[in-house]
Amino acid sequence: MTFRKYLVLAGITIFSTLGDSLLARGMKELGGASLHNIPSLLLAILNPFVAVGILLLLAFFASYMSALSWADLTYVLPATSLSYVLVAVIARIGFHEEISTTRWLGIALIAAGVGFVAVGPSATTDGYGEASRSLENAPRGAGMKECAREEVGS
């Protein structure tokens, strides 16, 4: 379970970073978007970089939903924000964007904040662990709420 847990968290980080980067690359290729030209924004999907970027963001969404089903929102978000650092590296190497010392310092501060949270517990909401444990024995179609109520009632 622990290995899979970190695999899902790593998936969130990598898929979101690569997805964002490919989107940026595609949007730069298309030129500045404008509110006066909404159709061009919808046609942006035809750009291969944008298309693959969206596919990667879908993969991100799937792993994100999976993580949210067993962990706190305030755990999942920081635990996966190694992507800030990845974005900076990709922006520097792949896009040749200038990154100042101040900005690197900001990234370091964010990464430090991430470290603080990642070592803590992943779920803190009451009854969540019990409800998910009883899920395997629950009758077909029973929702979380029902499972929890059964546990309390018995």
Add this chain to the structure above:
Amino acid sequence: MNTIYTWAAIALITLAATTGDVLLAYSMKRVGHVGKLWESRGLLAVAKRILGVPTFFLGVLAMAVAFYSLLFGLSWGNLSLVVPASASLTFVANAVAARIFLHEHVSGRRWLAAILVAGGVALMAM
């Protein structure tokens, strides 16, 4: 002018993404442990149960708004500003929202992380 547009996009991304994150986290907690559900009942059961939670669709809608704001933001501003700035502001807003709406126990450790991230964002925007 582009700076104002960029920060307006960042603000909109933050608001929409926080709303989406809270709604999706709430929905997924109602669904239950996806991994265990997949093993015991199969992928179809997982999809069925997720689609049966109405707040999931509201969350996706809010995420779509955030996504299109991101597309606009990326065409105006640098990748290394727009993505980290909006994402980490969302993180701080989420710490507050998760405590209020999801009743998560946001410990001192998690608040400290929020403050560090906020400081990091301020540095990156300079």
